[in-house]
Amino acid sequence: MTIKDIARESGYGVTTVSRVLNNQPNVSEEAREKILEVVRRTGFRLNSNAKRLKQQTSSGIAVVVKGVNNMLFPSILQRVQSRLLDTGWACLINYLDESADEVEEAARICTETHPLGLLFLGGGIENFRRSFAAIPVPCVLMTASARGLGFDSLSSVSTDDTYAAECVIEHLLDLGHRRIAILSGWTGDESNPVGLRCRGCLNALERRGVPFDAGRQLVTSRFSLSDSYEAMGRLFDAMPDLTAVFAAADVMAIGAIRAIRDRGLRVPEDVSVVGFDGVELGAYLTPKLCTVRQDGEAIADRSVELLLDAIDRGTAASHELVPFHFTPGESVRQL
Amino acid sequence: MTIKDIARESGYGVTTVSRVLNNQPNVSEEAREKILEVVRRTGFRLNSNAKRLKQQTSSGIAVVVKGVNNMLFPSILQRVQSRLLDTGWACLINYLDESADEVEEAARICTETHPLGLLFLGGGIENFRRSFAAIPVPCVLMTASARGLGFDSLSSVSTDDTYAAECVIEHLLDLGHRRIAILSGWTGDESNPVGLRCRGCLNALERRGVPFDAGRQLVTSRFSLSDSYEAMGRLFDAMPDLTAVFAAADVMAIGAIRAIRDRGLRVPEDVSVVGFDGVELGAYLTPKLCTVRQDGEAIADRSVELLLDAIDRGTAASHELVPFHFTPGESVRQL
């Protein structure tokens, strides 16, 4: 079933059929209707491969997601998808595990599909640098900043992680906490948002002159309930008298709260907990989670806009911050 | 940059380059290496549109996900993705909101990309019937049964929702509960897993001779925290003396628990709550959630296997159930 069959069936030439199917002018109403009737009757669709070959375009946008456990991601993905649907482009989502070596393979497949642009969600620049840098299309890093990293086709849209974390720590200090532990993702790379959050914490502590022993008070964990549960245990071992914990993600905060309770302690009476991300779930927990709400929708929207601008008009890469919202919650108390 | 450029650059003919890039025999090691060197140096990739046009193949598997809030989905998606990566096919995920009219548009785009097969996640048959039935490729419905619905290219892999719900209600009855409320998704369609869960509840109650007034004791809610919070409120209004709630999804159970607490009641002392899905999160909540654990990994694995079998070997559609696991938890108490 090709456009020729439709042409023969309707009694017109392929050009006219092509014009009708692409909503181009210079087709009589009569021809348009007759052709559309045949198309409807046969359920015909243009062959996308041929179409794209001829038009030298490609299959759409690819989204690379790293980390299944981040509870902020589903809503961001849905929003991205929704925005991209309006463009009529396909959206190739690659949903990879945080730890997976699948990135290479995903990059290979991604390359073969010739996407028009790439969106990265999860992790910092390392995804990009690792395998996708060779794909010469505009990219946007979501929820992480790529400022000053020297990739000129890479934009980013993120929360001001450093400043937000500073606010959190200031808040804890204002409430009288001094023995604060940090449950962070990996901190080595400050292009990683979690690294930045960690940086923000240290900044605030230093500014206020509160001593901090990274060896005891800082533990790294992956984005998972079980990992952060373990990590919280290690924090307790190293620092049994802590009064507050900053978790670099809500999912970590939830894991930490379970660990605190399993040691027979209460939140927030014995230990205060602050998360980061502001997932809807936090407000449904008991106690309601004190957290920093990232505006996932705004991040999704701006990322798609930046990407489309870069694709359509070759706009240069830029790095944007979207406002965050500190959400006080019952999981923190005054000392 | 086309295959011709590579041929010119490497000093061989187009045919040989094509053979090398497609791992075909009858190429000398010398030619292979020389050509691969040029390919690496230039970063050349075959034009996938031209290739697929010629070979009349398509772009991969499309996954249609309906419902962002189901906490079981991310891990299933990741697993599906991981399995499909092994095949080397792309995986086009369409992440749609539960309520969205985006389905039509997604179906249109999906049709244009000529997928080799379709996976559906979320909702029952209605997704499929609505827009995708016209796409003549093998399909698998995940986490919902399509048995006996008369679509012969549609397989399904799911939990025995009816039976699992019966077990839950039996459990509640055994503990002495009699005034049990049901917080369900929409119940009209018994091809919808949530409809089946509801059916199972009613079966068990009827079998044990416990009276049930659907008008008062059954409330429908969408898969969201806020909706189930509201719905739980309505249940209380209609039946203030309920002692147990069966929520048709963990996310609903969490919304319900918040509603219960906001009325000044305790879980499980005043109201017992059972969920469904068995998301990892449940075990980190306080109280730990009593639920039915669906084996998302098994569902993902079998679904992909069924789909690939159908694509590769034309295997007929089948409908499989994967074992579930009833997880007692602290959110239920003996009366």
Next chain:
DNA sequence: GCGGGCAATGTCCTTGATGGTCATGGTTCA
């Protein structure tokens, strides 16, 4: 009545890769 203008439509070529056919020159084996 004739040429200009224009809308509707068709012809032919191009897109990048693949595969088949055939020819060539070289090597190996019986």
Next chain:
DNA sequence: TGAACCATGACCATCAAGGACATTGCCCGC
């Protein structure tokens, strides 16, 4: 020595669509 085989390339058709350009026919004004 001849047959079989291999590596290779030139050439062409093919895939399904789109675009440049040509053609047709009609209307209008002078």
